[in-house]
Every structure is written in C-alpha cells, then in structure tokens.
Amino acid sequence: MLRSSLLNAVCLSLALSSPLLAQEVPEDTGLLTLEAPNEAAPVELDLAALKAMPVTEIETSTVWTDGVTRFTGVALSDLLADLGEEGTVIHAMARDGYTVEIPVTDAVPHGPIVAYEMDGAPIEADMMGPYWIIYPYDSDEAYRTEEIEARSIWQLARLTLAD
Numbered sequence: 254m255l256r257s258s259l260l261n262a263v264c265l266s267l268a269l270s271s272p273l274l275a276q277e278v279p280e281d282t283g284l285l286t287l288e289a290p291n292e293a294a295p296v297e298l299d300l301a302a303l304k305a306m307p308v309t310e311i312e313t314s315t316v317w318t319d320g321v322t323r324f325t326g327v328a329l330s331d332l333l334a335d336l337g338e339e340g341t342v343i344h345a346m347a348r349d350g351y352t353v354e355i356p357v358t359d360a361v362p363h364g365p366i367v368a369y370e371m372d373g374a375p376i377e378a379d380m381m382g383p384y385w386i387i388y389p390y391d392s393d394e395a396y397r398t399e400e401i402e403a404r405s406i407w408q409l410a411r412l413t414l415a416d
Contacts, residue, residue: 285384288413289338300369300383303327306335309366313391316402324387326368329360340414345386347408355404363389367409381407
C-alpha cells in the first residue's frame with residue numbers, strides 16, 4: 254500500500270511539474286484570445302465579434318461526429334489576416350490546457366475554420382465548444398490524417414501566433 258501511495262505521489266509530482274501543465278489554463282469565459290508578437294495586449298473576441306467577421310461554412314464528416322455535419326465559423330486565414338501579423342506557427346490552447354501547434358501554412362482559403370456552430374446550433378461549451386478548429390476533412394485526402402486530427406482542437410480558448 255505504501256509503495257502504491259509513493260508511486261502515485263511521484264507521478265502526481267511529475268505531472269504537476271510538466272511544462273505543459275505549468276502553462277496558464279484559460280478560464281471558461283466564452284472568449285477567444287488572440288495573441289501576436291507585435292501586439293501590446295491580447296485581443297479577446299466574444300461570439301458576437303466572431304459572428305461579425307466573414308462567415309465560412311464547411312460540410313464534412315469527422316471522426317468525432319456521426320455523418321456529415323455543417324460547421325459555421327470564421328476561416329483561420331481570416332482571423333490571421335484580421336490580426337495583420339506574420340508568423341510561422343500558431344499555438345492553440347484549449348480550456349483544459351491541451352495545446353497543439355498549427356503551421357500558419359494551414360491557414361488558407363477553403364482550409365480550417367474556427368467553428369462556433371454545428372448544424373446551425375451553438376457548439377456547447379461542455380462538449381466541443383464554444384470554439385472548435387475544423388478542417389474540411391472530406392474535401393481533400395491530405396486533411397484525413399492523424400496529424401490534422403490532432404490539430405482539430407476543441408474547447409479552443411487561445412491562439413498565439415509565433416515565429
């Protein structure tokens with residue numbers, strides 16, 4: 254019993270000291286935070302601000318949903334253009350601290366979107382929402398890889414542009 258408790262304590266200590274877990278996990282505010290190297294302060298967008306941007310829809314199947322789903326949101330390329338910044342990688346962070354790197358080269362017209370609706374309904378925060386990066390998986394075989402699936406971060410809270 255002592256050995257098991259000691260092992261659990263060591264594992265917990267290692268997990269808490271992990272650099273990934275040491276990052277600040279965003280609160281569930283319904284805001285999407287955008288950070289860029291030359292911006293003095295992060296930009297925080299709420300749902301209304303995202304809906305005011307050009308709307309993009311993707312109809313695609315995913316490994317997480319049944320059948321073809323219509324996703325509505327803002328093209329990742331439009332979000333980056335709105336920032337007016339350049340970089341080579343986007344660090345995306347979910348509310349639970351999950352992070353993934355997305356090459357800026359993925360942010361192309363007819364590419365991934367930051368979705369805020371599925372089949373016309375808001376993406377529930379306790380499910381995959383309120384924001385979810387969706388690629389048009391059915392439009393190109395290149396989007397049907399484990400690497401792209403890993404970039405499809407849900408419960409998205411923060412996008413940080415970096416060199």
